[in-house]
Amino acid sequence: MAKAAVMTGVDAPLEIRTDVEVESPRAGEVKIRMAASGVCHSDLSMQNGTMMAATPIVLGHEGAGVIEEVGEGVTELAPGDHVVISWVPQCGECFFCKRGQPQLCEVANMALMSGGLLDGTTRFTSQGGPLYQMAASGTFSEVTIVPAIGAVKIPSDLDMKVAALIGCGVLTGTGAALNTASIRKGDVVAVVGCGGVGLNVIQGARIAGAGEIIAIDMNEIKLQMAKEFGATATVNASQGDPVSQVMSMTEQRGADVAFEVIGLQQTIDQTITMVRRGGQAILVGVPKMDAMVNLPAFFGMVLAEKTIKGCWYGSSDVRRDVPKLVDLYKKGELKLDELISRTISIEQVNEAFDAMKTGEVARSVIAY
Ligand code: APR
Ligand code: ZN
Ligand code: ZN
Numbered sequence: 146m147a148k149a150a151v152m153t154g155v156d157a158p159l160e161i162r163t164d165v166e167v168e169s170p171r172a173g174e175v176k177i178r179m180a181a182s183g184v185c186h187s188d189l190s191m192q193n194g195t196m197m198a199a200t201p202i203v204l205g206h207e208g209a210g211v212i213e214e215v216g217e218g219v220t221e222l223a224p225g226d227h228v229v230i231s232w233v234p235q236c237g238e239c240f241f242c243k244r245g246q247p248q249l250c251e252v253a254n255m256a257l258m259s260g261g262l263l264d265g266t267t268r269f270t271s272q273g274g275p276l277y278q279m280a281a282s283g284t285f286s287e288v289t290i291v292p293a294i295g296a297v298k299i300p301s302d303l304d305m306k307v308a309a310l311i312g313c314g315v316l317t318g319t320g321a322a323l324n325t326a327s328i329r330k331g332d333v334v335a336v337v338g339c340g341g342v343g344l345n346v347i348q349g350a351r352i353a354g355a356g357e358i359i360a361i362d363m364n365e366i367k368l369q370m371a372k373e374f375g376a377t378a379t380v381n382a383s384q385g386d387p388v389s390q391v392m393s394m395t396e397q398r399g400a401d402v403a404f405e406v407i408g409l410q411q412t413i414d415q416t417i418t419m420v421r422r423g424g425q426a427i428l429v430g431v432p433k434m435d436a437m438v439n440l441p442a443f444f445g446m447v448l449a450e451k452t453i454k455g456c457w458y459g460s461s462d463v464r465r466d467v468p469k470l471v472d473l474y475k476k477g478e479l480k481l482d483e484l485i486s487r488t489i490s491i492e493q494v495n496e497a498f499d500a501m502k503t504g505e506v507a508r509s510v511i512a513y
Contacts, residue, residue: 146163146164146165146166147165147166147167147286147287147288148161148162148163148165148286148287148491149161149162149165149203149269149271149276149283149285149286149287149491150162150203150204150205150285150286150491150494151165151201151202151203151204151271151276151285152191152192152198152200152201152202152203152204153200153201154200155192155193155194156192156193156194157192158495159192159204159285159494159495159498161491161492161494162271162272164271164272165203165269165270165271165276165286166269166270166271167268167269167286167288167289167290168268168269168270168290169214169216170214170215170216170219170268170290171216171217171264171268172216172217172218173216173217173218173219173263173292173293173294174215174216174219174262174268174290174291174292174293175212175214175215175216175219175222175228175290175291175292175293175296176212176213176214176215176288176289176290177208177210177211177212177213177228177230177288177289177290177291177296178210178211178213178287178288178513179208179209179210179284179286179287179288179289179513180208180209180210180211180227180305180306180308180309180512180513181208181209181210181305181306181308181309181510181511181512181513182205182207182208182209182284182285182309182510182511182513183207183208183309183310183312183313183314183341183508183509183510183511184205184207184489184494184497184498184501184508184509184510184511185206185207185313185314185341185342185508186340186341186342186408186431186501187206187280187313187431188204188205188206188279188285188498189498189501189502190408190431191204191279192204192498195408195431195432195433196431197434198260198277198279199260199277200277201271201274201276201277202260202276202277202278202279202283203269203276203277203278203279203283203285203286203289204279204283204285205279205282205283205284205285205286205511206230206232206279206280206282206283206284206312206313207230207232207284207309207310207312207313207314208229208230208282208284208289208309208312209227209228209229209230209299209305209306209308209309209311209312210227210228210230210289210305210513211225211226211227211228212224212225212226212227212228212296213288215293216293219293221293221298222293222296222298226298227298227299227300227301227303227305227308228296228297228298228299229296229297229299229308229309229311229312229463229467230282230284230289230291230295230296230297230312231294231295231296231297231312231316231463231467232257232279232280232281232282232295232312232313232458233247233248233250233253233257233280233295233457233458233461233463234250234252234253234256234263234281234291234292234294234295235247235248235250235253235294235462235463235464236250236251236252236253236294237294239251239252245462246460247461247462247463248320248457248458248459248460248461248462249457252294253281253295256280256281256292257280257281260277260278260279261277261278261281262278262281262290262291262292263281263292268289268290269283269286269289278290281295282295284309284312285491285494285511287491287513297463297464297467299311299467299468299471300471303471303474304482305512306485306488306510306512307474307481307482307485309510310341310481310484310485310508310510311467311470311471311481313342314341314342314345314484314508315345315470315479315481315484316458316459316461316463316466316467316470317342317345317429317456317458317459317461318341318342318343318344318345318346318347318348318349318406318429318459319345319346319348319349319352319459319466319470319479320349320456320458320459320460320461320466321345321346321349321404321406321427321429321456321459321460322334322346322348322349322350322352322353322404323349323352323353323459324459324460324461324466325427325429325454325456325459325460326353326402326404326425326427326454326456327402327425328350328353328354328355328401328402329354329401330354330356331354331355331356332354332355332356332357332401332402333355333356333357333359333394333395333400333401333402334350334355334357334358334359334400334401334402334403334404335358335359335361335391335400335402335403335404335416335419336350336358336359336360336361336371336376336403336404336406337361337362337382337387337403337404337405337406337407337412337415337416337419338361338362338405338406338407338412338430339360339361339362339364339367339368339370339371339376339406340362340367340406340407340501340504340507341484341507341508342406342429342430343360343362343367343371343404343406343407344367344370344371344374344484344507345374345484346404346406346429347360347371347374347375347376348374348375348479348480350375350402351374351375352473352478352479355402357377357378357394358375358376358377358378359376359377359378359379359380359391359394359400360372360376360378360379360380361379361380361382361387361391362379362381362382362504363381363382363383363504364504364505365381366504366505367504367507368381370483370507373480373483374480374483378394386415387415387419388415388418388419391403391419392419395421398421398422399418399419399420399421399422399424400419400420400421400424401420401421401424401425402420402424402425402426402427403416403417403419403420403424403425403426403427404416404426404427404429404456405426405427405428405429405430406429406430407430408430408431408432408433408436409430409432409436410432410433410436410437412430413428413430413432413436413438414439416428417438417440417445417451417453420451422448422449422450422451423449423450423451424451424452425451425452425453425454426451426452426453426454427454427455427456428453428454428455428456429456429459438453440453483507484507484508485507485508485510486500486505486506486507486508486509487500487506487508487509487510488509488510488511488512489509489510489511489512490511490512491511491513493509493511494511496509497509497511
């Protein structure tokens with residue numbers, strides 16, 4: 146039996162259950178003894194109803210652990226391997242994977258919507274019924290089962306808390322800058338929202354060679370962190386309109402590339418507006434389902450020649466990007482330890498949600 150944090154309904158605190166039965170992995174699946182899981186804003190977005198979820202569900206999707214058992218036909222992973230969970234399992238064979246867009250993998254898409262693994266079913270039971278698994282993973286559990294294509298091998302000397310963060314916030318944030326956007330050397334980049342994901346956009350932009358990085362947040366602690374991660378200027382959005390502040394920093398032109406990394410209607414509008422003519426707005430944050438992209442088609446888009454691009458999972462190819470990020474971390478070019486504001490136990494997961502709401506942490510990380 147495993148201990149897990151379970152969402153039973155919208156806005157209800159997660160329940161810590163100790164009776165969770167975890168099946169054996171089926172064909173093409175692996176059982177993982179979790180070592181660490183980050184608490185990401187998307188977990189909170191499920192708990193507060195921003196994103197839809199079938200309940201009861203084991204939340205958590207940003208994790209790392211050790212393979213305990215492999216199902217039939219799994220040849221690339223073996224018990225004892227250290228892995229990062231990729232909550233977008235990438236099949237390598239579908240239309241999108243073959244065209245170099247594995248972040249849009251068809252197999253992953255089906256699983257994400259089902260609340261289960263690739264066949265739509267789940268491997269957890271508790272209190273006599275099944276528990277769903279967030280994003281084909283469910284990392285708020287001491288043990289989980291994921292598709293083998295959703296586990297990426299990492300070196301066994303890599304710190305597991307750091308590895309966990311690579312699985313979502315780091316891949317998404319750095320990928321937004323290095324894969325989704327085209328940042329040119331010397332570009333002025335604006336990043337709206339400097340949480341666990343936004344700080345990674347900032348360091349991705351620095352690695353991509355941005356000349357200026359303007360960090361925008363409402364929280365001074367985050368703006369200070371943003372500077373450590375590479376921001377060259379900061380804008381406190383609680384003290385006046387951030388768009389006009391970015392305009393005045395860019396001779397009224399706007400930023401070459403701007404990223405929205407919160408998921409709010411207001412900041413989506415601001416991000417699109419603060420981009421210069423011919424520039425790119427990259428939408429990373431997951432908004433409520435009724436949020437809209439609003440702009441005048443002619444003046445806002447055609448004449449201004451703006452590009453507005455969605456970003457899913459940092460446009461990452463996990464088998465290419467996870468080793469690349471580990472390498473950058475080992476060379477000291479990627480700050481990952483600094484993202485961990487607090488190490489907590491699974492029992493403290495609701496407190497981690499509270500800390501996220503007040504904006505006082507980049508990441509709380511559960512250590513199992
Ligand atoms: N203007 C500027 N900054 C804001 C505003 C605002 N109106 N509202 C919130 N913020 C800041 C917060 O202060 C915080 O620093 O946005 C940041 C959000 O960070 P986190 O809560 O840590 O969220 P994170 O995990 O980084 O995720 C951001 O990406 O993957 C998605 O679902 C995720 O939509 C979420 C987004
Ligand atoms: Zn996440
Ligand atoms: Zn695929």
